Amino acid sequence: KNQVEQSPQSLIILEGKNCTLQCNYTVSPFSNLRWYKQDTGRGPVSLTIMTFSENTKSNGRYTATLDADTKQSSLHITASQLSDSASYICVVSAKGITGGGNKLTFGTGTQLKVEL
Amino acid sequence: DVKVTQSSRYLVKRTGEKVFLECVQDMDHENMFWYRQDPGLGLRLIYFSYDVKMKEKGDIPEGYSVSREKKERFSLILESASTNQTSMYLCASSSPAAVYGYTFGSGTRLTVV
Numbered sequence: 339k340n341q342v343e344q345s346p347q348s349l350i351i352l353e354g355k356n357c358t359l360q361c362n363y364t365v366s367p368f369s370n371l372r373w374y375k376q377d378t379g380r381g382p383v384s385l386t387i388m389t390f391s392e393n394t395k396s397n398g399r400y401t402a403t404l405d406a407d408t409k410q411s412s413l414h415i416t417a418s419q420l421s422d423s424a425s426y427i428c429v430v431s432a433k434g435i436t437g438g439g440n441k442l443t444f445g446t447g448t449q450l451k452v453e454l
Numbered sequence: 455d456v457k458v459t460q461s462s463r464y465l466v467k468r469t470g471e472k473v474f475l476e477c478v479q480d481m482d483h484e485n486m487f488w489y490r491q492d493p494g495l496g497l498r499l500i501y502f503s504y505d506v507k508m509k510e511k512g513d514i515p516e517g518y519s520v521s522r523e524k525k526e527r528f529s530l531i532l533e534s535a536s537t538n539q540t541s542m543y544l545c546a547s548s549s550p551a552a553v554y555g556y557t558f559g560s561g562t563r564l565t566v567v
Contacts, residue, residue, distance in 0.1 A: 372555055374558075379463075379560075379561065379563070380560050380561060381458070381558030381559050381560045381561050382544070383558070384556070384557075387555050427496070427497075441499075442497075442499070442556070444496040444497040444498075445496060446494055446495065446496040447496065
């Protein structure tokens with residue numbers, strides 16, 4: 339069964355500090371991995387997407403890493419801001435066999451709160 | 455930018471009512487999806503469609519149906535709403551290969567009383 343597990347479940351950090359969120363997956367056959375940011379009461383917004391051959395991808399203060407051998411990914415947030423407070427969701431895509439294309443498996447998210 | 459619009463942000467319905475959740479996308483995407491999101495469970499796929507009038511069951515289709523009469527519109531129908539369908543419902547769309555990922559709507563928070 340395809341699964342995506344994220345840790346920690348929740349995290350509180352001070353503004354300006356860095357943090358790293360983890361994602362472990364057992365999804366096969368692997369297609370790509372995405373990190374989404376979801377503000378409270380809103381839909382998820384894509385931060386990064388990585389395929390099998392990519393180890394690192396950055397989007398501003400967000401840097402995602404992927405180790406396809408160990409099936410782990412991390413999302414590093416640098417110099418956190420209050421607006422970074424949100425849920426961060428790891429989504430792994432398995433290559434699909436139907437016309438619908440790839441099938442996504444979602445993690446349950448890490449709830450990040452940035453405080454003054 | 456792709457925009458996925460869900461018709462309602464908040465809905466309150468009574469048990470047994472028929473409920474329609476509407477989703478419209480403006481980028482000519484072939485694929486459209488309906489998910490529900492519950493605390494501790496993440497997003498779960500209800501139904502998806504990869505073409506007009508085509509639909510496929512996701513992981514939790516029971517109690518739901520969908521309609522895709524036009525490419526830009528994908529409707530989720532709760533035939534007889536129940537309290538266990540209280541949830542956040544998210545619509546998404548993508549191109550066939552989803553190279554640029556999925557674009558999500560803002561969500562509809564449905565409460566069934």
